[in-house]
Amino acid sequence: MASRETQQRSSLRMLSRIRIIFLDFRFMYRIDDMMY
Secondary structure, three states: OHHHHHHHHHHHHHHHHHHHHHHHHHHHHHHHHHHO
16 A cells, blocks of 8 residues: 555656756757747
């Protein structure tokens, strides 16, 4: 049960990391659009 909880927590952390990366990518893309 405890291991399952830790697994869920790690997956959540990974999701948040992916979300941050995605947001960063979108921001960079937007800046590129503004530059050109």
